[in-house]
Amino acid sequence: MGRAHEVRKASMAATAAKKTKIYSYYGKEIYQAAKSGGPDPDANLSLRAIINKAKKDQVPGHVIDNAINRVKNGATDNYEELQFEGFGPNGSTLIVKCLTDNVNRTISQVRPAFTKAHSKLGAEGSVSYLYNVQAVIQFKGLNEEETLDALIEGDVDAKDLETLEDGSIRITGEPTDYNAIKLAIQAKLPNVDFDVDEIQTVPTETVELEGEDMTLFERLMNLLNDCEDVDQVYHNVSNYNDGEEE
Numbered sequence: 001m002g003r004a005h006e007v008r009k010a011s012m013a014a015t016a017a018k019k020t021k022i023y024s025y026y027g028k029e030i031y032q033a034a035k036s037g038g039p040d041p042d043a044n045l046s047l048r049a050i051i052n053k054a055k056k057d058q059v060p061g062h063v064i065d066n067a068i069n070r071v072k073n074g075a076t077d078n079y080e081e082l083q084f085e086g087f088g089p090n091g092s093t094l095i096v097k098c099l100t101d102n103v104n105r106t107i108s109q110v111r112p113a114f115t116k117a118h119s120k121l122g123a124e125g126s127v128s129y130l131y132n133v134q135a136v137i138q139f140k141g142l143n144e145e146e147t148l149d150a151l152i153e154g155d156v157d158a159k160d161l162e163t164l165e166d167g168s169i170r171i172t173g174e175p176t177d178y179n180a181i182k183l184a185i186q187a188k189l190p191n192v193d194f195d196v197d198e199i200q201t202v203p204t205e206t207v208e209l210e211g212e213d214m215t216l217f218e219r220l221m222n223l224l225n226d227c228e229d230v231d232q233v234y235h236n237v238s239n240y241n242d243g244e245e246e
Contacts, residue, residue: 218240
């Protein structure tokens with residue numbers, strides 16, 4: 001009974017920490033979008049998009065409102081995007097993305113995480129060339145022909161268009177075409193609810209880790225996820241459980 005309670009307690013703590021991380025991420029993203037394009041979602045498409053994504057991820061309304069109100073109240077915080085590239089055990093690679101208001105603090109968090117997991121940071125470009133960055137839009141409500149017509153009418157080129165087993169349409173395009181693809185679909189399907197709506201960083205090749213290599217990689221991921229300023233970690237380890245299922 002005691003052991004089960006402790007396991008449950010640890011699981012709940014991990015879930016709470018993950019939620020806090022998500023709320024912090026969206027808080028910064030919403031603040032940046034509102035500061036850059038104005039705090040009115042009806043007039044700021046980027047802000048509206050990130051708010052919609054936040055709601056899908058079950059971010060509480062007060063987190064969204066607080067981020068927007070900070071801009072309305074004249075907050076002057078500036079966040080800077082940082083990307084770290086590194087090498088884990090046995091051919092594993094990672095891209096760590098941060099949005100921070102203190103670069104030195106972020107570096108002091110990320111560098112020790114790699115060191116403690118017997119991994120190492122690489123120079124800019126040392127890992128990113130092994131990944132593809134792409135816009136991915138997935139939704140239901142149109143067939144392939146109708147979707148293609150929508151993209152043509154919107155003067156948008158897509159890299160790939162496919163129908164999934166559940167009938168969803170999945171569009172892959174250049175990151176620079178992200179908003180244009182969405183607007184083209186919305187023009188054809190005004191009430192569309194995007195199931196996937198994001199810029200993805202995807203490895204061109206993957207590796208599988210076992211034994212001590214996996215233990216070290218898990219340690220690295222846990223340390224990075226504990227870093228306040230780390231928002232996203234992309235990697236090429238196909239058999240690592242990112243813990244999405246709770």
